[in-house]
Amino acid sequence: MPYTAISTLPVSPSRLGDPTNFISESLAFLDAQINFASNCNTVASYFNAAKFDPYNWGDLSAVSGSSPVYISSFIAAPPTVPPMLGTELADSIDGLLSSMVAFVPDANIVGTWIDTLVNPSAPVIVDPTRPTISTVNATPLRNDGQLTFESKAISFYGSARSFSLSLQQFADYVATFSSGLEDWNGIEVVYTDTDDWGLINE
Amino acid sequence: MIIIKPATVTAATLTATNVAETDYAVWSAGTYTLGTRRIYDHKIYEVVAASTTAQPDVGAAAVPASWLYVSATNRFKMFDISVGSGTTNASSINVTITPATVCNSVVLFDVDGATAQLIVRTSGGTIVYNQTVSLTDYTGLNSYFNYYFLPIAETGATELAFIDIPNYSGATFQLIISAGAGTASCGEMIIGQKSVLAVTNFGTSVGIKDYSVKTIDDFGNVSITTRPYSKRADYDVTVETADVGQFNKFLASIRSTPAVYIGDPDRGETIVLGYYRDFNVVLSNPSISECSLSVEGLI
Numbered sequence: 001m002p003y004t005a006i007s008t009l010p011v012s013p014s015r016l017g018d019p020t021n022f023i024s025e026s027l028a029f030l031d032a033q034i035n036f037a038s039n040c041n042t043v044a045s046y047f048n049a050a051k052f053d054p055y056n057w058g059d060l061s062a063v064s065g066s067s068p069v070y071i072s073s074f075i076a077a078p079p080t081v082p083p084m085l086g087t088e089l090a091d092s093i094d095g096l097l098s099s100m101v102a103f104v105p106d107a108n109i110v111g112t113w114i115d116t117l118v119n120p121s122a123p124v125i126v127d128p129t130r131p132t133i134s135t136v137n138a139t140p141l142r143n144d145g146q147l148t149f150e151s152k153a154i155s156f157y158g159s160a161r162s163f164s165l166s167l168q169q170f171a172d173y174v175a176t177f178s179s180g181l182e183d184w185n186g187i188e189v190v191y192t193d194t195d196d197w198g199l200i201n202e
Numbered sequence: 203m204i205i206i207k208p209a210t211v212t213a214a215t216l217t218a219t220n221v222a223e224t225d226y227a228v229w230s231a232g233t234y235t236l237g238t239r240r241i242y243d244h245k246i247y248e249v250v251a252a253s254t255t256a257q258p259d260v261g262a263a264a265v266p267a268s269w270l271y272v273s274a275t276n277r278f279k280m281f282d283i284s285v286g287s288g289t290t291n292a293s294s295i296n297v298t299i300t301p302a303t304v305c306n307s308v309v310l311f312d313v314d315g316a317t318a319q320l321i322v323r324t325s326g327g328t329i330v331y332n333q334t335v336s337l338t339d340y341t342g343l344n345s346y347f348n349y350y351f352l353p354i355a356e357t358g359a360t361e362l363a364f365i366d367i368p369n370y371s372g373a374t375f376q377l378i379i380s381a382g383a384g385t386a387s388c389g390e391m392i393i394g395q396k397s398v399l400a401v402t403n404f405g406t407s408v409g410i411k412d413y414s415v416k417t418i419d420d421f422g423n424v425s426i427t428t429r430p431y432s433k434r435a436d437y438d439v440t441v442e443t444a445d446v447g448q449f450n451k452f453l454a455s456i457r458s459t460p461a462v463y464i465g466d467p468d469r470g471e472t473i474v475l476g477y478y479r480d481f482n483v484v485l486s487n488p489s490i491s492e493c494s495l496s497v498e499g500l501i
Contacts, residue, residue, distance in 0.1 A: 081344065081345055082344065093346065142350075157346075
C-alpha cells in the first residue's frame with residue numbers, strides 16, 4: 001500500500017480576521033477535521049508498520065537533492081482554556097487552525113519522501129530507538145454537546161500537534177537510518193525469509 | 203465612579219462630518235399640507251394640520267400644533283441624547299467636534315462597526331491623543347465550543363469610553379467609526395468633562411428597561427412590537443467621608459440633567475447615560491461613607 005496523502009483542509013476560519021465568513025468556514029473546517037484525523041491515522045499506521053532495507057544503511061544516494069525534507073509548519077500548540085480567554089483565545093485558535101492548513105502540504109512532502117525508502121520486502125528490524133508516529137484522537141463534531149465537544153477538542157488538537165511532531169521525528173530517524181549514522185547497538189535484524197524446508201535463511 | 207456632564211453639540215461645534223443631512227428637504231417659507239416632513243434647525247418636523255404656513259418650531263409649540271417634532275436628522279441623532287435614535291452611515295462615520303468648553307472624555311453608546319478611532323488635536327493642530335479601539339468584544343469567548351458556536355452578533359461592544367484624554371482648551375475631537383463594507387452606526391456620542399467622585403463596589407446592579415409591547419388580540423394571539431430599551435443601574439459606591447459634602451453638591455447640581463455614569467470603564471454594562479433617580483449616603487465612619495445611587499438610563 002503506497003503512502004496515502006492527507007487531504008487538503010479548507011480555508012481556515014478566522015473569528016478575528018474574517019468574522020463575516022466565519023460561520024460557514026468554521027463549520028466546513030469542523031467537518032473536514034474528521035477526514036483529516038482519519039488520514040493522519042492512516043499515515044501513522046502505514047509508517048509505523050513500514051520496513052526499511054538495512055542494506056541501504058550508509059547509502060547516501062537515498063538522501064539526495066533536497067532530501068531529507070523537513071516540516072516547517074507544525075501544528076501549533078493548542079491553547080489551554082482557561083487561563084486563555086477572550087480575544088487572546090480567539091486569536092490562538094485562529095492560529096491553530098491556520099497552522100493545520102499549512103501543515104498538510106509539508107506532511108505530504110515528508111510522507112512522500114519517507115515512502116520512497118519503504119521496502120516491504122525488507123526484513124523486520126527490531127529497533128528500540130525507532131520512533132512511533134502518534135495517532136490523532138477523535139474530532140469534535142458539530143452535533144456534540146458542549147462538554148463532549150470541549151473534551152474532544154482538547155484531546156484532538158493536542159494529539160494533532162503530537163502527530164505533526166512525531167512525523168518529523170520519524171522522518172529524522174529514516175534520514176539518519178538511510179545515511180548510515182544509525183547506532184547498531186540494540187538493533188536486531190530478524191530475517192523472515194525461509195527456504196523450501198522451512199529453515200530461516202541467514 | 204466617574205460622572206461626565208455632557209457638553210452640548212450644535213451645528214456650530216460640529217465642525218466637520220461625513221454624514222449627509224438629506225433626510226428631507228430643508229424647510230423654507232410656504233404652505234405645507236398634512237404629512238409633509240421638513241428639516242428645520244437640524245430637526246425633522248411633520249405637518250399635523252390640514253395645511254400650515256407656520257415655521258416648524260413655532261408650529262410645534264402652538265396650540266393646536268401644526269407641526270410635530272419627529273427626531274433629529276440622521277447627522278445629529280448621535281448627539282440628541284434620546285432613546286432609540288442613532289446616526290448611521292455607509293462604511294464610516296467621521297465627525298469632528300470643537301467643543302466650547304474643555305473636555306477630557308468621550309463616551310459612545312450603541313456603537314456598531316469594526317473600529318472606533320478618536321483623535322484629539324490642539325487648537326494648533328498637534329495630535330495629543332490618538333487611540334483606536336476594536337469594537338469586537340470577545341469576553342464571552344471562553345472555550346473551544348464558544349469559538350465555533352458563539353454567535354458573531356453577540357461579540358459587538360456597545361459602549362465605549364475614552365476617559366484618559368488630556369485637557370486642552372480649544373481642542374478638536376475627531377471620531378472615526380469604521381465599518382468596512384458595512385454600515386457604521388452610533389447611538390449617542392457624549393463629550394464632556396469627567397468628575398471622579400467615588401469608588402464603585404461589587405454589589406452594583408445593572409439591567410435594562412425594555413419598551414417593547416406585547417399585545418394579545420381577542421383570539422389569544424400574541425404579537426410583540428419590538429421597541430428600544432434603556433439601561434438602568436444601582437451603583438454601590440464608597441466616598442471618603444470628608445468628600446461627602448462635595449459629592450452631595452455635585453449630584454444636586456446635575457439633578458434632572460442627563461449625564462454619563464461610569465462604574466468601571468472596562469465594564470461596558472456599568473456605563474449608563476441617564477438621570478439619577480435618587481441617591482443615599484450613609485456616613486458609615488469617619489474615613490469612608492457608603493452611598494447608593496440609582497440611575498435611569500436614556501439609552
